[in-house]
Amino acid sequence: MGKLLVEDKTIVTPGEELAEGMDFLPAEGTFRDKDKIIASGLGLVSINGRLIKTISMAGKYIPKKGDTIIAKVTDILMSGWILDINSSYSAVLSVKEARDFIRRDADLTRYYDIDDYIVTKIVMVTSQRLVDASMKGPGLRKLIGGRIIKVNSNKVPRIIGKGGSMVSMIKNATGCSIIVGQNGIVWIQGLPKNEIIVVKTIRKIEQEAHISGLTERIKAFLEKGTNKKIVVEKVE
Amino acid sequence: MAYIKRNDGRKFDETRPIEARVGVIKNSDGSAYFKMGKTIAYAAVYGPRSIHPKFLQNPRNGKLRCFYNMMPFSSMGERVRPGANRRAKEIAMVTEKALLPVVDLTQFPNSVVDVFIELPQTDAGTRCAGICAASMALADAGIPMKDMVASVSVGRVDDALIVDLDYSEESYENGTVADIPTAIISRTGEISLLQMDGKLSREDLKKAIEMAKKACSKIDKIQRDALKKKYEVKNE
Numbered sequence: 001m002g003k004l005l006v007e008d009k010t011i012v013t014p015g016e017e018l019a020e021g022m023d024f025l026p027a028e029g030t031f032r033d034k035d036k037i038i039a040s041g042l043g044l045v046s047i048n049g050r051l052i053k054t055i056s057m058a059g060k061y062i063p064k065k066g067d068t069i070i071a072k073v074t075d076i077l078m079s080g081w082i083l084d085i086n087s088s089y090s091a092v093l094s095v096k097e098a099r100d101f102i103r104r105d106a107d108l109t110r111y112y113d114i115d116d117y118i119v120t121k122i123v124m125v126t127s128q129r130l131v132d133a134s135m136k137g138p139g140l141r142k143l144i145g146g147r148i149i150k151v152n153s154n155k156v157p158r159i160i161g162k163g164g165s166m167v168s169m170i171k172n173a174t175g176c177s178i179i180v181g182q183n184g185i186v187w188i189q190g191l192p193k194n195e196i197i198v199v200k201t202i203r204k205i206e207q208e209a210h211i212s213g214l215t216e217r218i219k220a221f222l223e224k225g226t227n228k229k230i231v232v233e234k235v236e
Numbered sequence: 237m238a239y240i241k242r243n244d245g246r247k248f249d250e251t252r253p254i255e256a257r258v259g260v261i262k263n264s265d266g267s268a269y270f271k272m273g274k275t276i277a278y279a280a281v282y283g284p285r286s287i288h289p290k291f292l293q294n295p296r297n298g299k300l301r302c303f304y305n306m307m308p309f310s311s312m313g314e315r316v317r318p319g320a321n322r323r324a325k326e327i328a329m330v331t332e333k334a335l336l337p338v339v340d341l342t343q344f345p346n347s348v349v350d351v352f353i354e355l356p357q358t359d360a361g362t363r364c365a366g367i368c369a370a371s372m373a374l375a376d377a378g379i380p381m382k383d384m385v386a387s388v389s390v391g392r393v394d395d396a397l398i399v400d401l402d403y404s405e406e407s408y409e410n411g412t413v414a415d416i417p418t419a420i421i422s423r424t425g426e427i428s429l430l431q432m433d434g435k436l437s438r439e440d441l442k443k444a445i446e447m448a449k450k451a452c453s454k455i456d457k458i459q460r461d462a463l464k465k466k467y468e469v470k471n472e
Contacts, residue, residue: 011467013460014338014375015383015423031382038423040340040382042375042463057467058266059378060284062343088284088347128295128345154378210467 008047011057011210012039018052029054044210057210061087061153061183063122063131070143070181071133073116076108083120083133086150086183091131093120099135117143117187119179146177146189149199151206153184158209159202166205166215173222173230174198197225239394239411243404244273251388251400251451256368256462258376266377268462270369273402274359279369280352281377284341287348298341299348302332304366310358312403327363328353334367334387334419334429340380349379360403360415361389367419367429372459376466384459385428386452387419390444392436397444399451416444420452 002021006012018030019037026032030052031040039045043054061069063085071083071091080094095102098111112118119140124132134140151159159180160167171178176190176198188198204221208214219230242248252273261267264280271277287293304327306316320328331353341349351373353366367387375381391401394411406415414434421428427445436444 011464013384013463014381015421016460017423029380038382041380042378056378058376060265088286088344090286129347 006045008045010045012045012054014039014041023050024052025050027051027053029056056154063087063125065122065125067122067182069183070185070187071118071120073112073114081112086185089129089131091133093133097134117148143187146187147195149186151184151186155206155209156180156182156184159205170198170201173226239396248396248398249447254458256458258372258462258466266373268369268372268376270365272361272365274357275361275365276357277365277369278354279373281373283349284344284347293346295345298344300332300336300339301348302328302351304328304353306355306358310355330429331367335370335385337428338381338383338385338421340382360401360406364389364417375463383421383423385419386422386455388448388451389415389417390448391415392440397440399447418448420449422456425449
C-alpha cells in the first residue's frame with residue numbers, strides 16, 4: 001500500500017517527494033522515479049483519488065486550443081496579422097479567419113492595425129508551438145477604449161471563479177465591463193474610479209488565489225471599495 | 237603555522253550565515269536573492285521567450301542561457317571592469333551546465349530561458365551563490381524542473397578541510413590552499429559542478445565532497461523554505 005508524503009493543497013518545490021508506492025499515479029506537474037512520485041515544479045498539490053498533480057503557481061501562458069484570449073497586433077503580413085499573446089510564442093491570425101470576407105488587395109490596417117487589442121480564439125497549436133487564431137465566434141472582436149492589465153495566467157481560473165461567479169461579482173459591484181483572457185490579459189471598461197477598484201481587486205485575487213475563503217474576502221474588499229452591499233449569487 | 241581556528245571563528249564544516257528570498261525583482265518572470273556571509277547574488281529569470289538570431293533556435297528543445305556579472309563596486313580590491321570578460325564567460329558556462337540537468341525545456345521548443353546573475357558584493361564563493369540564486373529564481377519563474385540545485389565551495393587551507401571558504405581563506409598565505417566549488421542536485425545527490433583550484437589528495441577530495449553534500453542539504457532546505465515563504469498566508 002502506498003503512502004502519501006504531503007497533504008492536499010500544500011505548496012511544494014521542484015524535486016519534492018509527494019507519494020510512495022505504485023498505487024499512486026503521476027499527473028500534470030509530477031513524474032515518477034522508481035516507486036516515488038516527485039513534483040516537477042513549484043505548485044499546489046492536488047490529490048484526486050489515486051491521481052496526484054501539482055497546479056503551477058507561476059510561469060508563462062502556454063497556448064491551448066479553444067482558449068479565448070486577448071491579444072495585441074504586433075505586425076501585419078501579406079495575408080494576416082501577427083499577435084502577441086503574452087506567451088513564449090506569437091500567434092497568427094489569417095485573413096480567412098477574420099470576421100468578414102477580406103479582398104486580397106485590401107489594406108489590412110483598416111481591420112486591425114498594429115497595437116490594436118483584440119479578443120480572439122486559439123484554433124490550433126502545433127507540436128512546435130505554432131499558434132493559429134480566429135475571429136469567428138461570439139464575442140470575438142476588436143477592443144476599443146478601456147484599459148488593459150496583465151496578470152499571472154495561472155490565476156485566471158480564480159479571477160473568473162466557478163462558472164464565472166467571481167468576475168460577475170466584480171462586474172455587478174462596479175458596473176464595469178470586464179473581459180478576462182485565458183492568457184492573463186484583462187480588459188476593463190467603465191468609470192475611471194470604478195476601473196481602479198477593479199484593478200485593485202484583481203491584484204488582490206492574484207496575490208491570495210491559493211488561500212481558502214477567497215470569495216468572502218473579495219466580497220468584503222469590494223463592499224469597502226464601492227460602499228455598496230453585495231449579494232453573492234449562488235452558482236449551482 | 238597550521239590552520240587550527242578559522243579566521244571568522246566558524247567550525248570547519250559550518251557555512252557562513254545564509255539569507256534567501258524570492259520574487260525580489262518585479263519586472264522579471266522569476267527572481268531570487270541569495271546571501272552567504274558577505275557574498276550577495278541576485279538572479280533574474282526571463283522567459284521562456286523567443287530567441288534571436290534565428291540560427292540559435294533549437295526545434296527540439298528550449299535553451300538555457302546564463303549570464304554572470306560582478307558589479308564594478310563589488311570587490312574589495314580594485315574596480316571590476318563591467319561587461320563580460322574571460323572569467324565571467326567561463327563561470328556563466330559552468331553555471332549553465334550545473335543547472336541544465338534539472339531544467340526541463342522540452343515543452344518550449346525554439347525558445348530561450350535567460351538567467352542573469354548579478355553580484356553587488358563579493359567575498360569568494362560567487363559562482364556557488366550565483367547557482368543557488370539561479371536555481372531558486374528558475375523555480376520561482378515556474379520553469380519545469382526535476383529538482384533543485386544547491387551549491388557550496390569546499391576546500392583545504394593548510395591541512396584543514398573546510399566548507400564555504402571566504403576570501404581571507406582563499407588567499408591564505410601561510411600554507412597551501414585548495415578551493416573546490418561544487419553543486420549538488422538535492423534529491424539524487426548527483427554532482428553537477430566540480431571544479432578545483434590548488435592541490436589536494438584523492439582521499440581529501442572524497443572527504444571534501446562528503447562535506448559539500450552535507451552543507452548542500454542544509455542550503456537546499458533554506459532555498460525551499462524561501463520559495464514556500466513567498467506563498468505563505470499573511471496574517472492581517
